[in-house]
Every structure is written in structure tokens, then in C-alpha cells.
Amino acid sequence: WTHTILTYSDTDNPWTVLQDTLSRYTFQGDSLWVEKRLLPLERAEHLQYLFGQKTLVDAEPALMKLRTIKSEEEITVLRKAAQLADLGVQIGVEAIAEGRKEIDILAKIEYELTLKGITEMAFQTTVISGANSADPHGKPGNKAIEHGDLVLFDLGVVLDGYCSDITRTVAYGDLSDSLRKVYDTVLEAQLGAISLCKPGTELGALDRKARSIITEAGYGEWFPHRLGHGLGTDVHELPSINETNQDKLQAGMTFTIEPGIYLPNKGGVRIEDDILITEDGHELLTSYPKELQIIK
Amino acid sequence: WTHTILTYSDTDNPWTVLQDTLSRYTFQGDSLWVEKRLLPLERAEHLQYLFGQKTLVDAEPALMKLRTIKSEEEITVLRKAAQLADLGVQIGVEAIAEGRKEIDILAKIEYELTLKGITEMAFQTTVISGANSADPHGKPGNKAIEHGDLVLFDLGVVLDGYCSDITRTVAYGDLSDSLRKVYDTVLEAQLGAISLCKPGTELGALDRKARSIITEAGYGEWFPHRLGHGLGTDVHELPSINETNQDKLQAGMTFTIEPGIYLPNKGGVRIEDDILITEDGHELLTSYPKELQIIK
Ligand SMILES: [Mn+2]
Ligand SMILES: [Mn+2]
Known part of the structure; x- marks a missing residue:
């Protein structure tokens, strides 16, 4: 793996873990790339709530091509x-x-x-x-x-x-x-x-x-x-x-x-x-x- | 099954089939009930595009209870x-x-x-x-x-x-x-x-x-x-x-x-x-x- 994988235990809230981690980075862009064919709406709405300013962009065409x-x-x-x-x-x-x-x-x-x-x-x-x-x-x-x-x-x-x-x-x-x-x-x-x-x-x-x-x-x-x-x-x-x-x-x-x-x-x-x-x-x-x- | 199941062939656009069918009914409400834990964002966005006026509501808590x-x-x-x-x-x-x-x-x-x-x-x-x-x-x-x-x-x-x-x-x-x-x-x-x-x-x-x-x-x-x-x-x-x-x-x-x-x-x-x-x-x-x- 060339990227970071976050893990969480049964008692963690995975959304909090994600937000805490991402808050330690500075992002230039105003989009979040996700796989729209796979990401359930429930999780998409969580993400959108946590990152209200950012647009969810479909990463799948680029990933599929790779x-x-x-x-x-x-x-x-x-x-x-x-x-x-x-x-x-x-x-x-x-x-x-x-x-x-x-x-x-x-x-x-x-x-x-x-x-x-x-x-x-x-x-x-x-x-x-x-x-x-x-x-x-x-x-x-x-x-x-x-x-x-x-x-x-x-x-x-x-x-x-x-x-x-x-x-x-x-x-x-x-x-x-x-x-x-x-x-x-x-x-x-x-x-x-x-x-x-x-x-x-x-x-x-x-x-x-x-x-x-x-x-x-x-x-x-x-x-x-x-x-x-x-x-x-x-x-x-x-x-x-x-x-x-x-x-x-x-x-x-x-x-x-x-x-x-x-x-x-x-x-x-x-x-x-x-x-x-x-x-x-x-x-x-x-x-x-x-x-x-x-x-x- | 007590409800209608729509089918489509390889050459149909399933969204068109859905829209055509639903257009034959009159809906009183302004919400569409979906299973947000299961519905991928890609499909949710299609639905939202086809039914711009309606809100997607999570049917899962009610279904799970049933x-x-x-x-x-x-x-x-x-x-x-x-x-x-x-x-x-x-x-x-x-x-x-x-x-x-x-x-x-x-x-x-x-x-x-x-x-x-x-x-x-x-x-x-x-x-x-x-x-x-x-x-x-x-x-x-x-x-x-x-x-x-x-x-x-x-x-x-x-x-x-x-x-x-x-x-x-x-x-x-x-x-x-x-x-x-x-x-x-x-x-x-x-x-x-x-x-x-x-x-x-x-x-x-x-x-x-x-x-x-x-x-x-x-x-x-x-x-x-x-x-x-x-x-x-x-x-x-x-x-x-x-x-x-x-x-x-x-x-x-x-x-x-x-x-x-x-x-x-x-x-x-x-x-x-x-x-x-x-x-x-x-x-x-x-x-x-x-x-x-x-x-x-
Ligand atoms: Mn068991
Ligand atoms: Mn084969």
C-alpha cells in the first residue's frame, strides 16, 4: 500500500477517526474523491456532513482506467x-x-x-x-x-x-x-x-x-x-x-x-x-x- | 411479492424504465423511501436527478423493525x-x-x-x-x-x-x-x-x-x-x-x-x-x- 489505511475498533466511531485524521492534513482542493458506484448513500451523507464545503467527485472512471x-x-x-x-x-x-x-x-x-x-x-x-x-x-x-x-x-x-x-x-x-x-x-x-x-x-x-x-x-x-x-x-x-x-x-x-x-x-x-x-x-x-x- | 417488480433487458436503460413506470402513478408525498445503507451514491444521484423535487428518506429503520x-x-x-x-x-x-x-x-x-x-x-x-x-x-x-x-x-x-x-x-x-x-x-x-x-x-x-x-x-x-x-x-x-x-x-x-x-x-x-x-x-x-x- 502506498497510502494510509485507517483502522478502528468496535467501540470507535469510524467517522470521528476519519475526521480526526484528515484534520491533521491541509487540503488544497475542494473535492473529495469517492467511488460512487460502491459508496452507500448513508456513508456519503456522513462524509458530506463532515466536509460540508467539499464536493464528492466520482473517482471510479479514473480508478477503472488505472x-x-x-x-x-x-x-x-x-x-x-x-x-x-x-x-x-x-x-x-x-x-x-x-x-x-x-x-x-x-x-x-x-x-x-x-x-x-x-x-x-x-x-x-x-x-x-x-x-x-x-x-x-x-x-x-x-x-x-x-x-x-x-x-x-x-x-x-x-x-x-x-x-x-x-x-x-x-x-x-x-x-x-x-x-x-x-x-x-x-x-x-x-x-x-x-x-x-x-x-x-x-x-x-x-x-x-x-x-x-x-x-x-x-x-x-x-x-x-x-x-x-x-x-x-x-x-x-x-x-x-x-x-x-x-x-x-x-x-x-x-x-x-x-x-x-x-x-x-x-x-x-x-x-x-x-x-x-x-x-x-x-x-x-x-x-x-x-x-x-x-x-x- | 405484494408489490411491483420492474425488470429490464441488457439494452434498456433501467432509469428510464423506472421513470416511465412511476410517471403512470400519482404520488401524494414529496419523499422517496430508499435503503440508504445499501443504495450506492451513483444510483442515489440518478434518482435525485429524475425526481428533483422529492427528498430521499431512509426506509431502513422501518424495514429493519418489520x-x-x-x-x-x-x-x-x-x-x-x-x-x-x-x-x-x-x-x-x-x-x-x-x-x-x-x-x-x-x-x-x-x-x-x-x-x-x-x-x-x-x-x-x-x-x-x-x-x-x-x-x-x-x-x-x-x-x-x-x-x-x-x-x-x-x-x-x-x-x-x-x-x-x-x-x-x-x-x-x-x-x-x-x-x-x-x-x-x-x-x-x-x-x-x-x-x-x-x-x-x-x-x-x-x-x-x-x-x-x-x-x-x-x-x-x-x-x-x-x-x-x-x-x-x-x-x-x-x-x-x-x-x-x-x-x-x-x-x-x-x-x-x-x-x-x-x-x-x-x-x-x-x-x-x-x-x-x-x-x-x-x-x-x-x-x-x-x-x-x-x-x-
Ligand atoms: Mn454469529
Ligand atoms: Mn465471463
Whole structure:
């Protein structure tokens, strides 16, 4: 930390502690910078009461911009977090068996990751199968894995405050030709977007590349979300990888690329990697295989 | 739900949706009730911009008061959530073995609860042992269980939006006489406070009862926290069970009673139950045994 952190005990009034400390400094400016997306109104009103003359200014745009480019230390942690996400998928794929429930597979993944020291997942782990996988926000339940199902894993860990986020989809038993075509299309879209990842590329171009491949294959209406999102201490942060983002990729950005196609009542496929932009291209932080796996 | 819930899609502006809907009603008052502890300043400013004439008033004190008395439906869920917390402790106690790590036992508890359909814990599960148990906010780690350790479990589940919260402490191998006296004192303090639980008792009296038993036994300085807290959709809500609370117990209140004694470098004991105040007394929602268990 390069700044002062104030602490207080159960019996202290934190506002008094803050005011006492700040009164020891001289401030030139007439604004207080706060994170308006995070600061509750109750606390904002306390601050405004204590510093009646000053204006509360939103620090978040500046902070978010700073957070968008990762340092070497941050990248080292993100790389390890991504490897643990790979491991989570591997555990899940190995746990697939006829009649095994989605929730059982989820429990097994989180159990093994906890044994590796992970005490927090980046978001609620998703293991959904068959028709359930066709819901981009589907929740794992008591559905058992059946022959012909797609099984979609979406998970990530928090490691030393940094998040990972991976999605893989595998097939159990045999796969219908129509779902195989969906898989091939998603993978082609994902690889197409990744191939553009280097400093200087417009962010929106990644989304448009993946979207055009999916649309040309006839699935445009079944890809309802943006291509990806920045990844750091929040699992969703800047940059946003959407069609209209005209910002340019820069070395040190980390984000996901996760196209998906969801055929109602049939099944969904999403393939997601965590990507780091390097000086001359990119590095895939997640590396679990992406060739279609058919579990027998 | 007895009120209207507005929804919006990814491409909607939620503020516009809100304004459009509200413009269809006529409001007599000139205030908007919001939860100031939860509403971020960014959203508060949006609201204030859209409804410039109205004052934002804090709805939380009124909501918290309403939430303090639980309905029969709520109690049914809280009872089940508490039983799952009992089960969590049971799984943990059965998993204790020489050399087993705290984090392994935690993983086992959460794994088994996930198989029961629990996808969210009420707070980070605690399994701490030996000297670690002497820290009221201790975190589980790679420490292995050793002969002579106290092992403290603090955990709860979220079931249908309602929380449970239980603490039990057991001994592994043999227990020193001094830690046995600590255990007996905490249990006596907990039972003493519970014996006062009926409508009309002053809340502070519960804390003072437990605190006086602990103080008379010579451990007053090692019981640094309040006796308990309300329990509902939040794991910490009203009422606060502390020395100075002069409110009276009422039927339908649910809260924890959790005295503790923490001897630095030696070990800590905390015993916590979830209590419901009934018309003529109380009901213990958690029921895992409290007699000292010495695991061999
Ligand atoms: Mn993602
Ligand atoms: Mn508690």
C-alpha cells in the first residue's frame, strides 16, 4: 500500500477517526474523491456532513482506467488464478458420469479447489447440462447427466484478490449433428476473435469478428450477449468487449473472450478463455483443451 | 411479492424504465423511501436527478423493525436452515482426525452441504484449532489438528434466502484442565442467557447475564464481543444483543446467543445457537449437542 489505511475498533466511531485524521492534513482542493458506484448513500451523507464545503467527485472512471492495465505482479497472480480455473474444469469433466447430478459435480469441483487452498470462487460455479445448458444464466440443480447432453462448465477462483473465469462445454455420450455444428461454430468464432488480439486492435472488432462468424453460420439470434469483459480484482471490469467499443487493445489488458450459442430446449455451447494482451500479441491465461470432447 | 417488480433487458436503460413506470402513478408525498445503507451514491444521484423535487428518506429503520418479527413461513425456513447448520457441524466433527488440516475439514463440510442442495453459505465457514481458535476472527488454514487442540466450528447456510449461524467447539485428544474450565464457563454463560429468553425480557439482560458469569469466573477481559445478533435474510440484523440494549424480547424474534472466551496462544471456546422467541418462552432452532465432546 502506498497510502494510509485507517483502522478502528468496535467501540470507535469510524467517522470521528476519519475526521480526526484528515484534520491533521491541509487540503488544497475542494473535492473529495469517492467511488460512487460502491459508496452507500448513508456513508456519503456522513462524509458530506463532515466536509460540508467539499464536493464528492466520482473517482471510479479514473480508478477503472488505472486498473485496466495490469502490472507484472498482477499478471503473475492472474496467471495462477487461471490455471486453477483450468483445474476446476478438469475435475468437473472427470466427474461426469451417467446419472450423476449437476450439483454433485459442482460440489466435487469446489471441494477439490478448496483442498488447494481456494476459499472463494469468483462467482457461483455453473455446471448445467442438456436443455439447461441453453440458458446463458442457467443454475445447476438436481438434473442428472444423460446420454446426448452437452455439459457446460463456467467457473473461476479468487486468488490473492484476483479472479479467473473459464467456460468449457463437453458432450456426454454422443452428440447430435446439429449440436456438433453449434460447437464447431462457437470454437471458430472464439479462435477468430483471439487471432485479432494484439495492441492496437479496436475492441469492438473482436466482438464483430466472432458475431459475424456466428451470424454467417445462421445462429446470430442465439448469441445474445457481448463477447467478453475485463478481468482483475472484479470478475467483470473494464474493458467491455462489445460491438460498439472503439477503444484500442493495449499491452497489459486482461479480459475474457466467450462467444456462445444457445438453442432453446436443445442445448448451449460457450467457450471462454482469459486473455492477456502482450507487447506483440497475446497470451492465453487459461489453457484447458478446446477440441470437442465426447465423454463415453 | 405484494408489490411491483420492474425488470429490464441488457439494452434498456433501467432509469428510464423506472421513470416511465412511476410517471403512470400519482404520488401524494414529496419523499422517496430508499435503503440508504445499501443504495450506492451513483444510483442515489440518478434518482435525485429524475425526481428533483422529492427528498430521499431512509426506509431502513422501518424495514429493519418489520424484519425483526418473523412470520410462520419465515420461521419454517429458518428452522430448516438451522438444521442444516447442525448437520454441517456434525460432518465437521466426524471429519476430525490426527494431522487432518483445518481447510480439509472445511472442504468436507461444504462438499456434503452442497450435495444437500446448499449453494451458498451464510458467511465464510470457520474451522480453526489450537492456538488459532483463540482468535475470534481466525481464518482456517493449513494447520493440522493436534492432540490437545480445541477445534472451533462456526458456519451457517443460506436456504431460500434465510440464514443460519452455529458455533460449536470440541476437543481433540485430551483437554487441559484450564481449557476445560473455559468450556464449562462458556456453556454455563450460554445456558444462563438462554434461560432468560421469553417475551418481555430486556435484550441487554441476556448479554449482562452471560457476561457476569464469565467475569465472575475470571475471564471477563477475554469475552470481547457482544452476546449475539438478529438472524434472518441477513446473517447479522436486528436485534443486537448487547449490554446496553433496552428493547424487550418479543415473540417472533430470531437471533443468536454466542458467548466466547479466547485465551491468547492457548485456545478459544464459543458456543452459539439460533433462538426463536415464542409466545411463552423460546425454541432452540439449532440443536447439535453442547456437552463437551472429546474426540479420541
Ligand atoms: Mn465471463
Ligand atoms: Mn454469529
